[in-house]
Amino acid sequence: MWAFRIGAVVLVAGALLAQRRYTPGDVQDGQRLFLANCDACHGPEGDAVPGVDLGHGKFNRASSDDDLVKIILKGIPGTAMPPSNFTNFQASTIVAYLRDMAESTRRATLPAGDPAQGKMVFEGKGACLTCHRVKGRGARLGPELTDIGALRRAVELEQSILEPDAEVLPQNRFFRIVTKEGATVTGRLLNQDAFTVQLFDDKERMLSFSKSDLKEYAFLDKSPMPSYRGKLSPKELADLVGYLVSLKGVDKQ
Numbered sequence: 001m002w003a004f005r006i007g008a009v010v011l012v013a014g015a016l017l018a019q020r021r022y023t024p025g026d027v028q029d030g031q032r033l034f035l036a037n038c039d040a041c042h043g044p045e046g047d048a049v050p051g052v053d054l055g056h057g058k059f060n061r062a063s064s065d066d067d068l069v070k071i072i073l074k075g076i077p078g079t080a081m082p083p084s085n086f087t088n089f090q091a092s093t094i095v096a097y098l099r100d101m102a103e104s105t106r107r108a109t110l111p112a113g114d115p116a117q118g119k120m121v122f123e124g125k126g127a128c129l130t131c132h133r134v135k136g137r138g139a140r141l142g143p144e145l146t147d148i149g150a151l152r153r154a155v156e157l158e159q160s161i162l163e164p165d166a167e168v169l170p171q172n173r174f175f176r177i178v179t180k181e182g183a184t185v186t187g188r189l190l191n192q193d194a195f196t197v198q199l200f201d202d203k204e205r206m207l208s209f210s211k212s213d214l215k216e217y218a219f220l221d222k223s224p225m226p227s228y229r230g231k232l233s234p235k236e237l238a239d240l241v242g243y244l245v246s247l248k249g250v251d252k253q
Contacts, residue, residue: 022096023096026092026093026097027096027100029090029093030092030094030096030097033086033090033093033094033097035151037084039150042054044149044150044151045153046098046101054098054101054102055101055105056105057098057102065092065095068091068094068095069088069091069092072084072091072094072095073086101153111238113235113239113242113243114238114239115242115243116243117235117242118238118239118241118242118243118244118246120239121236121240122134122240125236126228126232126240128145131224131225132144132145133145134247139204141188141204142172142225143169143171145244146249147247148247149244150247154241154245157244157245158241161227161228161232161237161241162228162229162237163227163229164223164226164227165227168223173219173221174186174189174223174224175188175189175199175218175219176217176218176219176220177197178214178216179214179215180213185199185201185207185209186199186201186202187199187200187201187207188200189219194211195210195211195212196208197211
């Protein structure tokens with residue numbers, strides 16, 4: 001079935017590929033491949049290579065999805081763009097993500113924010129350090145944000161702030177257990193085996209439970225992060241996103 005699917009994609013990769021309607025699954029698959037293989041050179045916004053702005057659909061050598069697939073597969077001789085080992089189908093999902101990236105960027109209306117002011121919102125009104133950690137400061141309950149600007153786009157960070165339940169990455173899902181006595185504990189899953197569950201709870205304690213003592217245990221579908229919609233002004237939101245985008249990792253001395 002998989003071989004047939006790839007074969008079908010190859011057959012339509014010419015004129016039809018430029019007209020293809022991508023599914024949300026195609027976009028998600030392409031996003032994973034892009035972040036794992038392309039982000040290091042192109043950056044999360046797709047604008048790290050001079051003259052190329054993937055986030056706005058601007059390409060030097062491509063005018064169609066078919067052209068983009070060929071570039072992804074074969075690279076560009078004489079440049080830093082190497083050939084890849086992707087299948088035609090995988091390359092097309094990356095194109096799906098690039099098209100979705102450009103469309104979401106076009107829809108975005110948030111102006112560029114002031115990172116310095118955004119840091120004040122992050123540490124003050126937003127109280128983000130109560131869950132997150134940046135460059136050694138803050139809590140460890142939520143995701144580490146020291147290099148979030150190198151991993152996530154501004155439009156994605158804005159959505160995470162306003163609609164945290166819209167996309168919860170697997171590694172960020174919280175785990176909930178209920179003991180046989182009725183006590184409930186939620187936190188970040190550290191480890192789980194056939195007999196035990198280890199959690200990092202909201203008090204930053206590492207707790208271990210025997211599964212035989214639990215009534216139920218499972219991942220939570222919703223994000224533990226609250227929505228900031230209506231809690232921040234448009235400028236505060238723009239500044240906060242600007243600060244998060246500026247976080248590219250620990251500064252080298």
